[in-house]
Amino acid sequence: MHRRLVTAAVVLLALPVTVLLAFHRSVPNVAGFGSVLDTAAPLLLLAVPVLILGAVVARTPTAVVAALVPLLVWGMLFGRAWLPKGDPGATQLRVASQNVNAANPDPAATADAVAATDADVVALVEVAEGLREPTAGTMAAHYAHHVRVSTVELWSRYPIVDYAPVDTALGWERALRAVVDTPEGEVAVYAVHLGSARPGVTATRDRSLRALADAVAADRAERLVVLGDLNTAVTDRVIAPLRDLVRDAQADAGRGPGATWPATLPVIRPDQIFYRGLVATASTVVRTPETDHRAVVAGFRFG
Structure with missing residues (x-):
């Protein structure tokens, strides 16, 4: 019972985090709310450690998948920023x-x-x-x-x-x-x-x-x-x-x-x-x- 409850909690948290990550630009920009959400979207990564901790406690495949999906979506949207880049030429x-x-x-x-x-x-x-x-x-x-x-x-x-x-x-x-x-x-x-x-x-x-x-x-x-x-x-x-x-x-x-x-x-x-x-x-x-x-x-x- 305990593991099922934790699994359910992980899924219930992962779902809105994933949806907000994937579709934050679809939220209407009423009174600037969409703009604020766009700015804050990369910070939703902070929810992932909580989800992973929940998955470790639950020890169920469902919890593990639920914890990893928002991380995958975040990586697709914002992960490129961490890749090596830049031109090797001298700075003028x-x-x-x-x-x-x-x-x-x-x-x-x-x-x-x-x-x-x-x-x-x-x-x-x-x-x-x-x-x-x-x-x-x-x-x-x-x-x-x-x-x-x-x-x-x-x-x-x-x-x-x-x-x-x-x-x-x-x-x-x-x-x-x-x-x-x-x-x-x-x-x-x-x-x-x-x-x-x-x-x-x-x-x-x-x-x-x-x-x-x-x-x-x-x-x-x-x-x-x-x-x-x-x-x-x-x-x-x-x-x-x-x-x-x-x-x-x-x-x-x-x-x-x-x-x-x-x-x-x-x-x-x-x-x-x-x-x-x-x-x-x-x-x-x-x-x-x-x-x-x-x-x-x-x-x-x-x-």
Whole structure:
């Protein structure tokens, strides 16, 4: 009787986990719920150890199968992120992005850690007014070129020959597009902080994401990189209009999902590095002090 009850419990838990994994994108995106479910879907893997423990206790074939099916589905959907990948060629351009956090008590320490990644181009977002001076004091020691639009900044070792704000439909400017003149040629770089998203409240983020996708679609640059906090995971259905236009550095050259938030124990990746016209050679996440986001770093070569 005990084993039958445990088997039934394993099956009853495995069934909704498997269904949510397999069909999370079919759930209507009412009040942003589908978007939240898309973002959280990879975390359903956390149910698998519980299921396996139940199967060990039950010691029945039914419980074992029930425990393994969601693991198989998860692997088919998200397992590719853990496979070795990346281009073996030498890195010719390294970029980084960091959400500094408007409440950062020591932005200079955060900036110093980002500069230590040896990135050639760095996007900093959420650099509130009181953080600008200490941040600049650190970054200017490593980067000769700098532009800013509101709370978004771009720092570069190479000349920035042009820049302009990018309208992301927020009612105020929180993104920029710059042209960086690297030794290998010009690259258009977007530094972006999209609208915030909360469970049930995603309309502002969704609107700003569509506006960014429109800007990238209209961009004629041969080489292009999008850096910043997009408040959107790549598993979220609403990112599709942008993802159809660019490649994901973490997917192409990283290992694992590359989660960045919250910094102490990251479970999702709202901080992104997207690109086109280049070849990704590396992608990683770096723990930086005094902020609630980890930094993302990627390397590229010119094809």
